[in-house]
Amino acid sequence: MKKTKAKNIILVLLAVLCVAVLLYTLYQGLIIYIPQKQEQQRFEELRQIVEREREESSAPVQTKPTGDDTQPVYTEEENPAVYSDIVRINDDFRGWLRIEDTIIDYPVVKSSEDDPEYYLHRDYDKNYSFSGTPFIGAGADENSDAFVIYAHNMNNGTMFGTLDFYADKEWAEQHPYIHFDTANEDRVYRVFAAFQTTIGGENEFKYNERAGKLNDEEYTAFVKDIKEASVMFTGECPDKKTQIIMLSTCSYHAENGRFVVAAYRV
Structure with missing residues (x-):
């Protein structure tokens, strides 16, 4: 009888422990899921602002009629800039990044050289954010010969969570273009x-240190090094010096791993 009672107590304790673990797991999931959901909702609001501005910028602007003309006059000369509202929200805006058939459709920012990773865990409104905001790294900007845009590789596929699609050459050939529109x-x-x-690895490719201004020799050497380090190469390199953009995110092939996509401006 005592053994049965002791066994029942153990079973109850195990059941309570299992429920506690389940509740804790759900709690942890919620405190991660809900903020990330809110963060992506904010990005969607920014996308809608841009979409509205695009529609307005493509529509003719009505001006006052002159003389005896009673018909309105339309002109596109005074149309607002597509990203004017986005810049007003945050003047660290440097461009809008898009890749077809991925979730990559985000504003890109750049902070000061004193704190180049400021947006690693800050949203576009400069509030704390686990997801952060895609940002241009140190030593370069959107007008440099080469520059890097960094973003997290989120488990839910947001931010640069789909960037590693480019490890597949067939997929890369079907999606050859990266769009990065500045103001x-x-x-x-x-x-x-x-x-x-x-x-920090033995054969680390310090691509981030090659961002910035490059002379012709440095540029040629950099393209060669990218080709030699590649896990996916399309077979096409820039045939002349043109700007190189690199998208960089964490990679789980190794501790402190990075996955980088390189593209040249056309």
């Missing part, structure tokens, strides 16, 4: 390689 111009880049490296 002043729309830009298109052609993907030519993707590579992996490990920060």
